[in-house]
Each structure stands twice: as structure tokens, then as C-alpha cells.
Amino acid sequence: MEWETVIGLEVHTQLATASKIFSGASTTYGAEPNTQACAVDLGLPGVLPVLNADVVRLAAMFGLATHSTVATRSVFDRKNYFYPDLPKGYQISQLALPIVHGGYLDIDLEEGGSKRIGITRAHLEEDAGKSLHENFHGMTGIDLNRAGTPLLEIVSEPELRSAKEAVAYMRKLHALVRYLGISDGNMQEGSFRCDANVSVRPRGQAEFGTRAEIKNINSFRFVEQAINFEVERQILLLESGGTVVQETRLFDPDRHETRPMRSKEEANDYRYFPDPDLLPVELDDDFIEAVRRSLPELPDARKARFVSEHGLSGYDAGVLTASRELADYFEAVVAALGGQGKLSANWVMGELSGALNRSDCEITDSPVTAAALAAMLERIEDGTISGKIAKQVFEAMWNGAGSADEIIEQQGLKQISDSSAIEGIIRDVLDNNPKQLEQYRGGQEKLFGFFVGQVMKATQGKANPKQLNELLRKLLDS
């Protein structure tokens, strides 16, 4: 039987606010346990939540960027369950009336083309704390620094049909929240993580199969692995006559498998009800329009502009707009150069990205700034150095040897463009290699490259390649 995979993702994005969603405590990551938890975060008797207005603005930005409706009235609910790192015994979330609903995101498919994925809703909620099981001698430690951190939970329609589509969607979402500046998207620190609802059904069947929910996956690679494992597990189960149980599963990245966490029978009854401590969030059109005006240029629009304005291919424009920082860098190079989109794109996507990857460096921390790279590209343009020498110059710049001009000067990398000087060197090379000259003139024309190499060797690569080619051909053929 041929099976079809059905996936819906719930992505939890930590919103980039200075303080928590319902208290004034800091959200900075990595502090000593329980040093960033105030009375409200600890759920002490008598304390009350007060909504952080910034959270509402960031959620509205997301809604507008995904063509969703930003609700003029949304309501916070209590989701009741007991857990040691959940201080109040309930989580404040939004159930019936989320702040954002009914939008979409277009993803690029590997096989070409794009696909529209519906965004069912995005709601605001507070994060829980962390249970620490190590170093407590059979006990559990609780760190509530994270409790009350603002999250936007983004729920997709079950319209993803493969692990690859799921990853493409998640990457697109990741780039979007970073573009918008509403989240730092840091996956190691848990600022961007997802739950995947996965089921399979015989191709052509209208009803969905029974789904399993894989919780808390915090990397793109793990999402792909977890979904692939889960799909295979469900198909094997169904083909051997079994049935899929609706349950929550955990992905074990060491074993590359999912394992059951709790089944539907054990599931909590969360007893949701509107939180009486908080008023409904009411937004007027003026507020929503002001947020709309504050939106930066979004990835899809920027990509289209890179194609039309800078003459890039769709592929290159897609790569360069995958993150806001990369696109900003590219545009800064082009601006400094006053054009040369293609040349700039090649260098940003080539040498620069390679160097960043090798040293595991973020583009915002690049030792070669956009202005410095542009200054070097200028020297290629004006013929001072060749593209090949430029790679050497770039490497020196990367290692902190100075500006392109300083390096060219200090290392004497300036291109030799004096025809008589090049001609003299060519003559020396031809004189020193009579055998090869004879073979070439006997018809072995591929030895042309040998002579080029010898001249380059003699000039340490500095001969102007165009002039060298012309002069060499002239002298060989004369």
C-alpha cells in the first residue's frame, strides 16, 4: 500500500522581550538558578499577573507578517495541571480566543515550486520552569528563571506531507521571526522548539490516521529524523496489522527514535477556563495599523527585490535572504560598491560564508565587515588584483592583517599589468622550456596552460591574467 504522511507543527517561539510576560523579572538566559524569578514567577500567595504590553505588539507583528487576523479581542485562559516546575499549578495560555488566527506561510519545495501552509493560530502563553535531575542525590531541583518567559505558540494546519516539508516550514518560520526581530530564534537555548503531530494514511483516503505528538524537538535535523522515524514506525505497525495509539512521544536524538511519554488515557484534563486575574486583550484598528507600518521588509518581498534590483538568480536571492543579517550584509556590500550585485553575491555566498562556517562564526561577528569586503571587491574591479589573488587577500583580512589595500601593498600583491614586463617574463619562460615549446608548436595545444602556470609561478600569481593570455598566445603563435 502507498502511504501518505500528514504532519502539523506547533512551534514555540520565545518572544524577545526584556521582561517576562506577566512580571517585571528579566528574561536573560543563563543566570544562576532562581535569580530571575520574582514573587509573581514563584506563584507566591496573593500575587497577580500583569500583561507585558510588548508581548502583544510582537504577536501582532507575527500575525500581520503571516497574513493572519490579529484578533481585536483575545482572552487568556488557565491550563490547570500539577508539575513541580509549574509554580501556580496552571499555565496562563490562550485557548478559545487566541491573539492571531487564520494565516499562511509559503515554503519552497526541494523539487521546485512552492507550497502554501496554513497557520491555524498563534497564541500567547507563559513558559514553565525547569526541573533539574542531576546533582541532587535522588531529589529534583527546580529552577524557575524560565517560568513566565513569553512564548508565541504557532500552530500549522496539518498540511505538511513530508519531513522535508516540515523542515522547510520550520526554517521559513525561523527566518521570519528573526527578520521581524520578535525572537532571537536560539534553538540551543530553547527559544525556538517544536512539537510535531504525525500520522499516516493510505494515499487517497480523506480521513486522517491516528496521530502521535512528538514533543519538544529543538533542531531542524532532529525534526527531520524524528518525523522520518515516526512515519516508518507507524507504517510498519499498520502493515503488520497493528494500530497507532494516540499518544505523546519523545524523540531521543542519541538513538534516533521516538518513545512513548504518556498515552491519551493518562492525559490530563486541563480544565481550561478564562483567567479571572486578567482582562481580555482588546486591540483597536489604530494599534494594528501602527504595528503594520512598523513591519520591516519581509523575506519573500526582499527576495523578489534582490532578483529585480540586483540581477540575482532566484536561488541566490533565496540563499541571501534566508536570514535578515545575511541579507543586510549583502546589501551593505552592494551599497558600498555602488552596484556589482552578482560579484558581491558570489563573494558573500562563497568565500565569506565558507569562512563563517569553518570558524562557526555568526555573520554579525564577521571579522571582515561589509565595508571591508566591498573595498577589496573594488580592487578586483579596478584591476589592481585578480580574483585569484583576492582570495589570498580575503584570507589575510579574515585573519586580521588589515585592510585590502594594506595587504596588497605590504605583500606586494598588486597585479603586473605592464605589457613589456609580462612579455619579458614570457620570453624567459619560453627560453627555459624549449622542449615544451617544441611540443606545443607540434600541435599539443593543451600545453598553453603549462606556460600560463610557469609565468604565474614566476610572478607569484600577480600577472594580469587577461594580458598574460593575450601576450602568450601572440608570442607562441608568432
Add this chain to the structure above:
Amino acid sequence: MHQKTLVELAAAMQKGRFSSEELTQACLQRISNHDGELNSFVTVAEEQALAAAKAADARIKAGNAGPLTGIPFAHKDIFCTRDIKTSCGSRMLDNFIAPYDATVTQKLLAAGAVMIGKTNMDEFAMGSSNETSFYGAVNNPWDKSTVPGGSSGGSAAAVAARLVPASTGTDTGGSIRQPAALCGITGLKPTYGRVSRYGMIAFASSLDQGGAFTRTAEDAAVMLGAMAGFDPRDSTSVDRPVDDYRADLDRPLQGLRIGLPKEYFGEGLDAGVAAVIEAALEEYRKLGATITDISLPNTHLSVPAYYIVAPAECSSNLSRFDGVRFGYRASDPKDLEDLYTRSRGEGFGAEVKRRILIGTYALSAGYYDAYYLQAQKVRRLIRDDFMRAFEQVDVIMGPTAPSVAFKLGEKADDPVSMYLSDIYTIAVNLAGLPAMSVPAGFSAGLPVGLHIVADYFAEGRLLNAGHQYQQVTDWHTRSPQGFA
């Protein structure tokens, strides 16, 4: 000294007749002499009170005293107080010392009031007799074999016995007005949102409201003036200026339109109580008020709706008492489940558990619509009843409670009968309106309270109606035998 009202005491201190320290000493002495019979205090904060009194005396000397400066008051043990235990009448919080002050605590301290101690109450404010407290029942000073009412029973008894001139309370379904009635004093429950709930341990968040016990309406005006106001830490507090509640006290009642809901005078109302209310209404007629019969047709739905909404909210509000971070923790828990079940099982009393169970049930999947959602709709109907009534009348009057103080233990095993003792007060909380109870006479030797309800934020009108009545009657000056 102890027979003086708050306003009289403040005036005497201003004139230098006695100091706040002397007054505070006198209150401490009365507590020490009499509270053994009443059990109205959980904690007496002698040291802090005397320090606060000295500071108040300095302030009075410096000439920047307010109407509450140097006035001793008792604080219901539901308001958090930094460095002083806040038990909420529960074993669960017998060891709890809040690291912060409630907003009401802060405001009263800023006004220079002297907090003398924390008063006994029904556990987590759940009860109408003060019998559910971990610290034992409170006795009504009028008859020590009867209850003082609840849940703010300690606060009411302490003022009735002249241990303190004023105290704070909270009112979720009648917890200020019913004990005020049963103890023969004045009790004011402001509009929902008028007094901050921050630091006031929650029972039912959408109903809870802080207020005050005093002997007179005039004193209540002073207390409310200090306690009320918008609080950015409480999203449900209302951002609206605080009225000068004393400004309107002297306005004549000529032309005041009083509504009498026929539903408040039906079956279940004690005949002696009804007679006292009739007499009180006659006084109002003499003061120039007109009295109209009105109807609040959904009154009968208020007790059932309340006993869905309040337990539902409390079941969630009390989840934080889990033995993990503060409060009671069972010894040697085997595992997490055992830690939860025994900490809560041992830390909470029977009435609290009953309400948590009712509330959990009402919010459960499959029951939510039938119970909680339905109760919220009923709330709207009850509110609409009042809104229609206030198109015709300025205030609504009736009995605060259907009977006078009942015997200790009489209703302890009959929760439904206990719940019905709040039948006249509960609808007011469901609607969020302000209301007060003023002493109106006696039946069978025990005090009867007159219940006055006004429109939203019309506390000034309530206090005016109470004050004018107290100018022509002396019920509020009567003190229980043995406490004169």
C-alpha cells in the same frame, strides 16, 4: 478610650489628649484581657505595632498626620504582611511569611495606621461561621456560644468587642457583611476593582474584594479612602479617581429612592429579623426616603451560580499550594504523587477540600459548558436585574442575613444550610456591586444587620445612607455585655 470611634480617636490624638502609643498599648491590653474568650487573633504583632505607633506619634507631632495616622487596626490574615505570618486560617500556610506587603497593607501603613495583628478567619475565606479555621472557631462577643459569621469572623469580633476601632476584611460572597451583621457592627464591601487584590490571598478572583469593619459608616469612609485606588499590579483594579467618601456623609436623605426586592422578604427569613428591617425602613421614611417594591427575579439563581463560580476559581487558585515551594509539606514523601496528595490532604481542611472538589468537577471536560459557562450566563442575568433596578431606585435594602448568629456547630455538618446564610449577599458579589451592612437592632438579644446595595462606584451614596441612619439611631453604639 476603646468606646471611641476611629474619627473620635484621631481627633483626640491630634489634640494631644493621648498618644498613638498609649492607644496602641490600650488595644494590646484589651486583646490580652479579652481575646482568650474570643480567639479573634491569629497573631498579635506587639513589637511592630508599638514601633509603628511611635512613628505615628512623631508624624502627628510634625503636623502631617492623616485621618488614620496612629489608629490601631486588625488585619484579616488573608492580606500579606512582610515579616509577619500570613496564614489564611490554614495549616497549609501556618509557616508562611510573605516577603512582601499586600497593596492594601502598604496603603494603610503609608496612611500611618498601626497594624496590631492578624485576625482569625475561615480557612482560605471559605465559610460563613469562622468554624473552618485551622486556629479554631471565633466566638461571637454578643453570645460566646454563637458564631461571629464568616469568613472574616475574627475581624468582626475584634471590632464588636472593642479590641480595635477598625479592621480589614474580604468579601467573596458576604464575608464582610454577614459577620458585620452577626456582630452588630458596620461592614463595607466596595465595588469589585475599587480595592487592589494584590497580596490578598485569592479565594475566587472574580468575586473577592477587600473592605473594612468599623463601628460607624463615617469610620468606614475613612478606611475606604485609604484602601481604595487603582493598582498597576492588579489588572482587575479600576483606573478611576477615589472619591472623597466623607464629603457626602452629611447630605440629607430627602428624596432617596430605596428599593425593596420582594425576593429578599420571602421564605427562610427569620420573623424577628424581618421586624427589625421593617423598623429600620421606617426610620428611612422619616428621613425623607421613598420606598418602592422592586423585583430581582433571578435572585434564586445566585446561590447555585456562586457555588459553581467560586469553587471553580478556588480549585485553580489553590493549586499553587502543592508542598513544593512554600507552605505545608508532608514529611518523607515517597514520590511526587505522594508529596502532592499528602501535602494537600494534610494541609487543607474539609471545607476547602470540598470546594476544590466541586470546582474541579465543574471545570472538567464535558461539564464545563453545563456548569461554569452556564453559571457565567446566570451572572449576567443577575447583573442585569440590578441594572434594571437602579434605573428606578438609588439603593436597594434588605436583611444582610436571614437569621441572627447561630450556635457554634449548628450548621457545621450541613454545608447547604450554611451556604444559604449568604443568600442575600452573594448576588452582590456576582454582580460586582458595592454594599454594606449597618447595625439595625436586635432579635432574641442578638444583632441584626441592614443590607444596603448601591450602583457601581457609588460607595459614597452607601456611606451617606448609613451615616444618616446612624445619626438618628444608636444601634451602632451598643456594645456586647462584658466588652463595654
